[in-house]
Amino acid sequence: MARILITGGCGFVGRHLVARLAREGGHELWIIDDLSTGKPPAQWEVPRLRPLGEEGGVQRHELVGLDQQVRLIRADFVAVAQAELGMTPSLGLAPLPRFDEIYHLASVVGGRNVIDNDPLAVGIDLAVDSSFFLWAAKKARPERILYASSSAAYPIDLQEAGESRALREDDISFDKRLGLPDYTYGWSKLTGEYLGRIAHEKYGLSVGVVRPFSGYGEDQDVVYPFPAIALRVAARRDPVRVWGSGEQTRDFVHIDDACDACVLVCRGVRDARAFNIGTGTPTRFLDLAGRMVAIEGYDASVIGTAGKPVGVAERYSDSSRIRDELGWRPTIALDDGIGRALDYARGRLERGIEPDM
Numbered sequence: 347m348a349r350i351l352i353t354g355g356c357g358f359v360g361r362h363l364v365a366r367l368a369r370e371g372g373h374e375l376w377i378i379d380d381l382s383t384g385k386p387p388a389q390w391e392v393p394r395l396r397p398l399g400e401e402g403g404v405q406r407h408e409l410v411g412l413d414q415q416v417r418l419i420r421a422d423f424v425a426v427a428q429a430e431l432g433m434t435p436s437l438g439l440a441p442l443p444r445f446d447e448i449y450h451l452a453s454v455v456g457g458r459n460v461i462d463n464d465p466l467a468v469g470i471d472l473a474v475d476s477s478f479f480l481w482a483a484k485k486a487r488p489e490r491i492l493y494a495s496s497s498a499a500y501p502i503d504l505q506e507a508g509e510s511r512a513l514r515e516d517d518i519s520f521d522k523r524l525g526l527p528d529y530t531y532g533w534s535k536l537t538g539e540y541l542g543r544i545a546h547e548k549y550g551l552s553v554g555v556v557r558p559f560s561g562y563g564e565d566q567d568v569v570y571p572f573p574a575i576a577l578r579v580a581a582r583r584d585p586v587r588v589w590g591s592g593e594q595t596r597d598f599v600h601i602d603d604a605c606d607a608c609v610l611v612c613r614g615v616r617d618a619r620a621f622n623i624g625t626g627t628p629t630r631f632l633d634l635a636g637r638m639v640a641i642e643g644y645d646a647s648v649i650g651t652a653g654k655p656v657g658v659a660e661r662y663s664d665s666s667r668i669r670d671e672l673g674w675r676p677t678i679a680l681d682d683g684i685g686r687a688l689d690y691a692r693g694r695l696e697r698g699i700e701p702d703m
């Protein structure tokens with residue numbers, strides 16, 4: 347039994363991680379989330395939450411069907427950390443207990459559109475991450491930390507059209523070479539990784555870092571490409587449009603596999619080394635949409651769309667480190683993930699959610 351905190355636990359990764367940890371059973375699960383972009387408990391689908399009451403700013407919820415509870419503090423993590431550190435007046439919350447594991451996921455993400463068109467949104471991420479590691483090192487002293495970085499931390503010159511290769515963890519070296527990460531979002535993740543390394547080296551904390559590639563899942567917000575394209579296909583669009591030329595590739599990994607990897611890295615890595623979470627297979631957006639059309643079982647052409655943000659040309663993972671050191675392998679094949687996403691997209695259509703194009 348472990349006492350586990352998930353910052354940003356109402357977000358996409360967080361909700362699936364809560365379900366994953368609840369299925370292990372016996373843990374005391376906590377979330378701190380300001381719900382700035384996360385789903386309020388009443389809207390969770392997997393797992394569903396039933397409110398049990400609130401005391402001292404901590405809401406208790408039952409995870410329906412899982413015989414577990416989760417405690418939610420709805421607050422800005424920066425405010426919580428700074429109050430705990432005595433830097434600002436108390437928020438009126440009881441002091442947080444000591445945690446065995448902390449999965450630090452709170453951040454502003456929002457997909458390519460936010461990355462390209464609101465690049466200072468990561469100012470919040472930098473504040474959250476710096477407050478997090480300060481609080482972890484000087485106050486919280488948890489047994490283990492998982493920091494969610496991103497494949498966006500990798501140098502973009504390794505991801506150019508025709509010249510890319512599978513990205514290896516050692517392509518980023520804080521001692522030798524960093525390269526230019528993917529815009530401000532990549533910089534913030536790189537900075538978070540560096541703080542995690544310092545938290546380990548100078549403050550003795552156990553830190554594991556993950557660099558997820560393109561995590562997807564059926565209930566992901568439709569600002570992300572996978573569920574957005576699934577919605578267009580479920581609505582039987584013809585042609586099906588994808589952003590940019592559609593030649594750009596990504597490494598799509600299902601959220602359930604990604605959560606397994608997060609738990610393995612949190613429990614198996616102490617020295618702030620990073621581990622990719624990806625399948626190792628690059629998929630062009632044109633091909634992703636084409637597979638979706640084939641699985642949906644109708645005829646449609648797939649075409650690109652000019653004037654949309656596209657990001658790097660080719661991005662995929664070398665997954666040998668996490669496979670060889672921790673025994674992780676993806677278990678959900680892309681076609682299965684597509685099938686789930688299409689089922690879910692049909693439900694979205696029934697609820698009146700329309701494709702964007």
Ligand SMILES: NC(=O)c1ccc[n+]([C@@H]2O[C@H](COP(=O)([O-])OP(=O)(O)OC[C@H]3O[C@@H](n4cnc5c(N)ncnc54)[C@H](O)[C@@H]3O)[C@@H](O)[C@H]2O)c1
Nearest residue numbers: 354356357358359379380382383384423452453494496561
């Ligand atoms: N989803 C992916 O494929 C993917 C890929 C690479 C990296 N990551 C990283 O994983 C983490 C989680 O990603 P996600 O897809 O679940 O994002 P998300 O946007 O769905 O969830 C982030 C959560 O953080 C919360 N949050 C934001 N600011 C906060 C604050 N100041 N205080 C408290 N809570 C706050 C939001 O309300 C939200 O619930 C992020 O750090 C992201 O960079 C995710």
